[in-house]
Amino acid sequence: MSPPESGWFEVRDIPNAGRGVIARCDVPAGTLMLQSGPPAFHVVFKLYGKETCAYCFHWDRGRTLPIRDHTTAKVFCSESCRAGWAQEQGKAGVDAWLCLADFLRARGRGTNADEEMGDGARPQPGEIETAWQEADRQAKILRVSRESKTPQSKLDRKATLAIMRKIGEAIDSDVLSYLLCGLLYRYKDPTRWADEVLSLAMDDEPYKTQKDLESNCNSYLQLVSVLPLELLPLITPELCRTIVRADNHNAFGIRSGGEDSEEYMGYGVYPSASYFNHSCAPNLKKQRVGRQWQFTAGLDISLGDQCCISYLGGDERDMNFEDRQRRLKEAWGFDCGCGRCTDERPG
Numbered sequence: 001m002s003p004p005e006s007g008w009f010e011v012r013d014i015p016n017a018g019r020g021v022i023a024r025c026d027v028p029a030g031t032l033m034l035q036s037g038p039p040a041f042h043v044v045f046k047l048y049g050k051e052t053c054a055y056c057f058h059w060d061r062g063r064t065l066p067i068r069d070h071t072t073a074k075v076f077c078s079e080s081c082r083a084g085w086a087q088e089q090g091k092a093g094v095d096a097w098l099c100l101a102d103f104l105r106a107r108g109r110g111t112n113a114d115e116e117m118g119d120g121a122r123p124q125p126g127e128i129e130t131a132w133q134e135a136d137r138q139a140k141i142l143r144v145s146r147e148s149k150t151p152q153s154k155l156d157r158k159a160t161l162a163i164m165r166k167i168g169e170a171i172d173s174d175v176l177s178y179l180l181c182g183l184l185y186r187y188k189d190p191t192r193w194a195d196e197v198l199s200l201a202m203d204d205e206p207y208k209t210q211k212d213l214e215s216n217c218n219s220y221l222q223l224v225s226v227l228p229l230e231l232l233p234l235i236t237p238e239l240c241r242t243i244v245r246a247d248n249h250n251a252f253g254i255r256s257g258g259e260d261s262e263e264y265m266g267y268g269v270y271p272s273a274s275y276f277n278h279s280c281a282p283n284l285k286k287q288r289v290g291r292q293w294q295f296t297a298g299l300d301i302s303l304g305d306q307c308c309i310s311y312l313g314g315d316e317r318d319m320n321f322e323d324r325q326r327r328l329k330e331a332w333g334f335d336c337g338c339g340r341c342t343d344e345r346p347g
């Protein structure tokens with residue numbers, strides 16, 4: 001599938017902006033150009049988890065939703081959403097969410113990833129490598145303890161307990177859910193994973209702070225320690241790293257109402273929607289409709305034009321040239337070279 005194709009557009013290389021979406025013909029304003037399909041992986045933050053339908057992301061201004069599944073800790077707005085979710089997860093998926101919910105219940109806590117990110121510089125590739133090598137060393141000990149049919153030696157038991165104690169000190173339920181969602185996507189369809197996810201623009205410095213990196217390594221070890229044995233071979237540092245490397249340049253915020261609404265409930269990666277570049281004067285509108293995103297021509301688009309969305313939200317679009325450039329650099333890591341920025345660039 002990668003990159004997506006359509007009668008309306010094709011994906012091509014764009015100078016200084018990787019790949020982008022180019023109109024194949026004249027497109028009248030109001031044309032629906034792409035409907036994304038559901039996210040490959042996503043997270044609804046713990047803060048919103050009890051109020052947001054786990055399947056269609058419906059949020060009813062904080063009101064309790066009618067269907068609550070206490071075993072998986074998921075809520076749904078209807079029986080059909082509950083059934084859709086269960087079918088999408090499959091047996092292995094539902095079992096894995098049960099294990100994670102049990103683990104979190106036993107610990108009685110779990111933080112919201114975005115609030116608990118801490119401060120400091122982005123970890124560099126060397127630091128990231130070292131942290132994951134150490135996590136994998138510890139994971140090997142946990143794997144042996146879970147998979148071995150013979151009792152562990154006293155020394156090995158001590159090592160396992162020490163790791164369990166250490167990783168139990170910091171639990172980030174948002175990172176855990178996000179990684180689990182990604183690894184179930186990979187589990188269900190390795191070909192689709194390779195085709196859709198591995199072809200996305202990846203970020204090699206995806207962890208926002210040292211705490212974020214630690215939280216991801218810890219979550220990896222926690223998943224190794226709790227998930228069903230059949231998933232163990234799949235839970236690798238490489239997979240956990242790819243899930244996060246893929247989101248930084250590609251994730252869409254899941255918000256309650258329109259795209260500028262206050263309630264930021266989570267985010268997700270929608271591979272087919274990941275080829276639209278940003279413009280400070282976008283010609284596409286995007287709208288979340290349940291589990292999907294719709295991309296509609298906001299004005300008449302001519303054959304050969306690049307089709308762009310805005311990565312800026314709400315008031316950010318009214319910023320001046322310098323502030324927009326700074327914001328896009330901080331949040332997305334690029335120097336915007338869109339038509340509006342080229343026109344407004346001083347000198």
Ligand SMILES: C[S@@+](CC[C@H](N)C(=O)[O-])C[C@H]1O[C@@H](n2cnc3c(N)ncnc32)[C@H](O)[C@@H]1O
Nearest residue numbers: 017018019201249274275276277278334336337
């Ligand atoms: C969602 S991806 C868009 C598709 C991407 N160009 C690709 O090749 O996969 C977002 C990334 O595209 C690039 N990008 C998007 N809009 C841009 C712009 N206006 N100027 C420069 N780079 C841009 C940045 O690298 C950004 O992190």
